[in-house]
Amino acid sequence: MKINEVRQLSDDELEVELARLRRHLFDLRSQSVTEKLEDPAILTKARRDVARILTVQRQRELAAAGK
DSSP states (O other): OOHHHHHHSOHHHHHHHHHHHHHHHHHHHHHHHHSOOSOTHHHHHHHHHHHHHHHHHHHHHHHHHHO
16 A cells, blocks of 8 residues: 555544554564465565655654644
């Protein structure tokens, strides 16, 4: 997910997407322990997507506090 796509989401959609990605990351971690992943880079991509969402949420929080 690109940063432009994340910025277009509403606050509620960000919360839902964050929960989905965290669950997906948990599943990937457990899958990597029990069996081999087809593409180990998926873990990195999922972590970066979570970080992007958290960054946008924090930016919006700071913008709202500044007003």
